[in-house]
Amino acid sequence: MAPDIALQIAIHDRLISAPALTALVPAEHIKDAGSRPENFPCIRLGDAQVVREGETRTTRSVRVYMDLHCWTEEGGMMDARAIADEVRNALPSELEIVGYDLWGNFWVNGSRTLRDPKDYGHVIVSVEAMMTEVRHAHG
Numbered sequence: 001m002a003p004d005i006a007l008q009i010a011i012h013d014r015l016i017s018a019p020a021l022t023a024l025v026p027a028e029h030i031k032d033a034g035s036r037p038e039n040f041p042c043i044r045l046g047d048a049q050v051v052r053e054g055e056t057r058t059t060r061s062v063r064v065y066m067d068l069h070c071w072t073e074e075g076g077m078m079d080a081r082a083i084a085d086e087v088r089n090a091l092p093s094e095l096e097i098v099g100y101d102l103w104g105n106f107w108v109n110g111s112r113t114l115r116d117p118k119d120y121g122h123v124i125v126s127v128e129a130m131m132t133e134v135r136h137a138h139g
Helices: 003-016 078-090
Strands: 030-032 042-055 059-072 101-115 121-134
Touching: 003 030, 003 042, 003 059, 003 078, 003 121, 059 078, 078 101, 078 121
Parallel strands: 030 042
Antiparallel strands: 042 059, 059 121, 101 121
């Protein structure tokens, strides 16, 4: 499985199991989607960048950057910022990522509040992970 997909699944699973977050955003509104949302409030996953960090005969290491988009329908930013804060609280420095080990840690790098022309609340939470996929050496 690609490292960004594996990380996205781990983040999704963590977010939908965080009661303080799902009190603000229904779990079914936390998903992978590329367009402006239709259901509010919501969190959109999927924007990612994978950068190769190094490769040996038995391991492949990458740094994955991912943005989580927190949306509210109201024009005020306070509700979107509250959702972003609960996203940060739900994501620990250690995550279980299927097929990968964290090399170093998992970080929530920060967040950006954006003005939307249709007056939606929109905050982007940026995360970063150093990951290693262990492969078997061929004899």
